Amino acid sequence: MKMSAEVTTDESTQDSGPSANYAEIIYNGIWKNNPALVQLLGLCPMLAVTSTVVNALGLGLATMVVLVGSNIAVSLIRNYVADAVRLPAFVMIIASFTTCIELIMQAYTYELYQILGIFIPLIVTNCAILGRADAFASRNPVLPSALDGFMMALGFMVILVTLGAMRELIGQGTLFSDMHLLFGDMAIHWKWVVFENYPNVLFAVLPPGAFIGLGLLIAGKNYLDEREKKRLAVQKAQDGPSESKRVRVTGQAS
Amino acid sequence: MALLRITSPHTQRAGHRTAWVMQMVILATIPGIIVQSWLFGWGTLINLVIACITALASEAAILAIRRRAVGFFLKDYSALLTAVLLGVALPPIVPWWVTVTAVGFAIIFAKQLYGGLGNNPFNPAMVGYAIVLVSFPVPMSQWLGVQDIIASGNTLSFMQSLQAIFHHLPAVDAYTMATPLDGFKHKDLLDSQTAFSTIPALQAASLNSWLWVNLAYLAGGLALLWLRIITWHTPVALLAALFVMATVFHLIDPNNTATPLFHLTTGAAMFGAFFIATDPVSSCTSNRGKLIYGAGIAILIYIIRSWGGYPDGVAFGVLLMNFAAPLIDYYTQPRTYGHKKAKTGLKIGEDN
Numbered sequence: 001m002k003m004s005a006e007v008t009t010d011e012s013t014q015d016s017g018p019s020a021n022y023a024e025i026i027y028n029g030i031w032k033n034n035p036a037l038v039q040l041l042g043l044c045p046m047l048a049v050t051s052t053v054v055n056a057l058g059l060g061l062a063t064m065v066v067l068v069g070s071n072i073a074v075s076l077i078r079n080y081v082a083d084a085v086r087l088p089a090f091v092m093i094i095a096s097f098t099t100c101i102e103l104i105m106q107a108y109t110y111e112l113y114q115i116l117g118i119f120i121p122l123i124v125t126n127c128a129i130l131g132r133a134d135a136f137a138s139r140n141p142v143l144p145s146a147l148d149g150f151m152m153a154l155g156f157m158v159i160l161v162t163l164g165a166m167r168e169l170i171g172q173g174t175l176f177s178d179m180h181l182l183f184g185d186m187a188i189h190w191k192w193v194v195f196e197n198y199p200n201v202l203f204a205v206l207p208p209g210a211f212i213g214l215g216l217l218i219a220g221k222n223y224l225d226e227r228e229k230k231r232l233a234v235q236k237a238q239d240g241p242s243e244s245k246r247v248r249v250t251g252q253a254s
Numbered sequence: 255m256a257l258l259r260i261t262s263p264h265t266q267r268a269g270h271r272t273a274w275v276m277q278m279v280i281l282a283t284i285p286g287i288i289v290q291s292w293l294f295g296w297g298t299l300i301n302l303v304i305a306c307i308t309a310l311a312s313e314a315a316i317l318a319i320r321r322r323a324v325g326f327f328l329k330d331y332s333a334l335l336t337a338v339l340l341g342v343a344l345p346p347i348v349p350w351w352v353t354v355t356a357v358g359f360a361i362i363f364a365k366q367l368y369g370g371l372g373n374n375p376f377n378p379a380m381v382g383y384a385i386v387l388v389s390f391p392v393p394m395s396q397w398l399g400v401q402d403i404i405a406s407g408n409t410l411s412f413m414q415s416l417q418a419i420f421h422h423l424p425a426v427d428a429y430t431m432a433t434p435l436d437g438f439k440h441k442d443l444l445d446s447q448t449a450f451s452t453i454p455a456l457q458a459a460s461l462n463s464w465l466w467v468n469l470a471y472l473a474g475g476l477a478l479l480w481l482r483i484i485t486w487h488t489p490v491a492l493l494a495a496l497f498v499m500a501t502v503f504h505l506i507d508p509n510n511t512a513t514p515l516f517h518l519t520t521g522a523a524m525f526g527a528f529f530i531a532t533d534p535v536s537s538c539t540s541n542r543g544k545l546i547y548g549a550g551i552a553i554l555i556y557i558i559r560s561w562g563g564y565p566d567g568v569a570f571g572v573l574l575m576n577f578a579a580p581l582i583d584y585y586t587q588p589r590t591y592g593h594k595k596a597k598t599g600l601k602i603g604e605d606n
Contacts, residue, residue: 199351199390199393200389201355201389201390202388202389202390202391203385203388203389204389206388208388212363
């Protein structure tokens with residue numbers, strides 16, 4: 001997983017120059033460069049803990065805090081860290097934020113903390129976070145970096161929650177069960193039993209179901225992109241060529 | 255790694271059309287279906303009907319979405335074959351939604367998502383079976399018992415079978431019994447001799463019924479061999495390796511293992527050897543490859559039966575060897591006629 005971070009680093013360098021505008025950052029994070037669907041980073045927590053909506057949401061929020069915090073911190077120190085030691089420095093920053101969120105979850109959402117288990121400390125190794133720190137935050141001012149971190153995390157979380165909802169619906173026939181683990185006692189009645197007497201489909205609850213669910217989500221995104229591309233092509237064809245071209249009728253082009 | 259380029263064996267086999275091959279394989283399951291219906295009642299036939307309808311409907315739906323010729327692909331009988339293989343593999347009184355899930359998953363995910371007939375790396379029927387086996391362990395472990403042993407003393411009537419499949423039959427527990435493999439798996443601390451004399455599923459009547467089922471599939475498989483639809487390599491390698499594994503471990507530890515005959519005549523041994531492992535799309539293509547492939551499945555079956563979590567291991571064995579099939583094909587590439595045998599083997603680096 002570490003390797004893939006390097007790859008995306010190079011790739012996303014061009015489109016996130018210092019003058020990246022905010023609309024582009026938002027579009028990149030949520031759709032075009034979505035960490036879960038396009039970069040395929042952070043697969044390990046994504047496949048392991050998205051068995052219910054609440055697990056997915058919990059991990060998504062934790063990742064969001066770490067990503068926003070680390071992007072801001074990395075952006076603040078970007079001019080003072082030598083290039084050679086930048087990755088260790090970034091990892092130290094990410095690790096401290098992860099420790100913070102781990103302690104916070106231990107204090108306020110203890111049961112969820114126990115369910116998510118090892119995957120909270122493992123946020124440190126989530127390549128999406130290190131990738132954003134290196135590719136964006138280390139070469140951009142604070143505000144764009146914070147927005148980029150937030151949007152990337154939002155894109156990640158949306159996919160996590162969608163996958164969690166799919167697996168919970170297919171696996172147990174419910175939605176939003178156990179939401180009180182995250183939102184306190186007022187959320188205890190949020191559980192929505194979609195199918196009564198539902199036989200539990202263990203396959204969707206187990207990790208193989210996550211692979212297939214993620215595959216379907218990626219296929220869905222590619223389908224929508226393809227349709228959009230076709231629509232743009234049709235529109236371009238309707239508009240006609242923008243300028244008439246002069247055609248050479250004499251002589252030979254060398 | 256460059257994979258072998260093989261002309262599709264599933265489209266032209268022995269000069270016959272795909273539809274003919276698929277029809278013959280379907281017909282070859284008839285002895286097995288008859289024996290199963292005779293032993294376990296109408297459930298198998300009802301399952302088959304549900305499975306066939308689901309298979310045709312899901313295949314047609316996906317073909318329509320993919321904008322392929324629906325009628326042309328439905329007429330090659332491959333979807334029906336998948337449905338038939340699943341229909342006989344599932345327990346006779348499994349609820350209808352289990353059959354629908356298994357067949358739908360097999361056709362849509364294991365076959366059409368990969369590009370339809372000829373492009374699926376895994377055997378669709380076994381993918382469907384494995385999915386429902388993992389997802390619904392309780393209904394999948396309820397087999398009917400033979401009439402001499404079970405509490406009620408007769409087989410389910412047609413109406414009772416329908417009720418068990420589509421609704422809920424309260425008295426169904428009087429008809430169900432563990433299969434011999436399941437019974438042997440849960441013998442716990444008993445040694446083999448005590449197990450065979452005390453556990454109901456391991457009595458002669460139960461063993462004989464499964465012997466009949468396996469003999470029926472053996473007959474169907476021999477017909478396929480005679481028609482040259484399959485070659486002898488995969489089934490012979492599979493059965494021989496299963497026999498060898500069972501013999502070796504039975505000689506080492508006769509108190510805790512079953513006899514080779516038990517392993518060959520219970521569960522899906524014959525059905526798997528002749529009907530599942532010989533799938534031309536997902537198995538190996540070279541003859542030496544088929545031998546390795548079959549033997550690998552048998553070793554996996556024995557391992558799963560003896561030390562795994564499930565009583566029978568044909569589905570998982572076949573799926574795991576499907577993974578290995580391209581690799582086996584790569585290393586068992588046959589020598590071109592008229593060329594010498596390569597002395598140095600295939601070295602990737604020397605290609606350039």
